[in-house]
Amino acid sequence: MPNRRTETRHAAPGKTCNHFQKYGMTCDDFDRLLARAAGRCELCKTLEEETQRGALVIDHFEGGGLFFVRGLLCDRCNSVMSRHDRAVAWGPSSLPWKDKARAYHLAAFGQPSLDEFEQADRHIASRRTYHVKDRAYLLVAPRKALVVRLDRSMTETAAKLRRHLTERQRERLIELLSGRE
Numbered sequence: 001m002p003n004r005r006t007e008t009r010h011a012a013p014g015k016t017c018n019h020f021q022k023y024g025m026t027c028d029d030f031d032r033l034l035a036r037a038a039g040r041c042e043l044c045k046t047l048e049e050e051t052q053r054g055a056l057v058i059d060h061f062e063g064g065g066l067f068f069v070r071g072l073l074c075d076r077c078n079s080v081m082s083r084h085d086r087a088v089a090w091g092p093s094s095l096p097w098k099d100k101a102r103a104y105h106l107a108a109f110g111q112p113s114l115d116e117f118e119q120a121d122r123h124i125a126s127r128r129t130y131h132v133k134d135r136a137y138l139l140v141a142p143r144k145a146l147v148v149r150l151d152r153s154m155t156e157t158a159a160k161l162r163r164h165l166t167e168r169q170r171e172r173l174i175e176l177l178s179g180r181e
């Protein structure tokens with residue numbers, strides 16, 4: 001069984017590989033992923049050493065009860081994929097990547113089943129509520145991506161905020177968060 005002592009080939013002496021700690025990926029799997037990427041970001045195909053940080057990161061999809069490794073990306077493409085995963089509207093600079101991002105998603109290294117891909121899409125679609133016109137959303141805990149809709153969320157956080165903010169304060173907060181100041 002792969003464990004913290006066996007999965008060490010890509011780590012400093014005495015350490016466990018990051019790919020195993022964070023993604024449960026064995027060293028053999030990681031070597032296969034490295035071979036697939038062949039030293040380039042798998043989305044924009046930039047050589048690893050020519051990327052901004054000079055390093056590629058393991059990209060994964062997580063959400064709706066799913067978790068799968070997708071591939072190796074540069075930082076910029078990693079944020080392109082988070083756009084894909086959150087169903088953020090594609091702007092002029094990201095639009096050229098829309099189809100490529102999709103193709104890359106569908107070629108996920110973790111080989112999800114068709115059902116799982118559909119499940120992922122349902123999850124992505126369910127996040128689309130980020131982009132309603134009035135933008136009455138508040139990112140309460142960015143690391144957890146907990147979003148409450150100030151005017152109607154039934155969550156405790158939303159209820160608390162409604163209780164404690166006056167109508168005017170609430171509107172002001174929404175303005176501030178929407179950058180409409």
Ligand SMILES: [Zn+2]
Nearest residue numbers: 009010017027
């Ligand atoms: Zn390793």
Ligand SMILES: [Zn+2]
Nearest residue numbers: 041044074077
């Ligand atoms: Zn890239």
